[in-house]
Amino acid sequence: MANTPQSKKRARQNDRRKVINSARRSRIRTFLRKVEEAIASGDKDAAVAALRTAQPELMRGVTKGVLHKNTASRKMSRLSARVKAIA
Incomplete structure (x- = not known):
């Protein structure tokens, strides 16, 4: 306990x-789920x-410190590749 x-x-x-970070992370997950x-x-x-x-x-999650830059870039890259592959 803090003294x-x-x-x-x-x-x-x-x-x-x-509380703020968990709300932001949840919001990001919702947007990603919509893409999925x-x-x-x-x-x-x-x-x-x-x-x-x-x-x-x-990217807002990156600037707010919720996500690492490389993590966000990797997610964007993989999602965009999957979107591009849709015939």
Whole structure:
């Protein structure tokens, strides 16, 4: 348990950030799931649209420190390759 005033404050800040970060991570997952569903349905237009909306959301996660840059880039690359492969 935190004892000093500084460590108590850090614990409070960490609790607040955890809520914000988990919400942001959940939001990113939702956007990625929409792309996955569009790919699974085989609708290229919907998949492209979903990918376009997911891309800035992923990058926002990077700038906010929720995701690593390479992780977001890898996800974008793999998703875009799958969208492109839809006949």
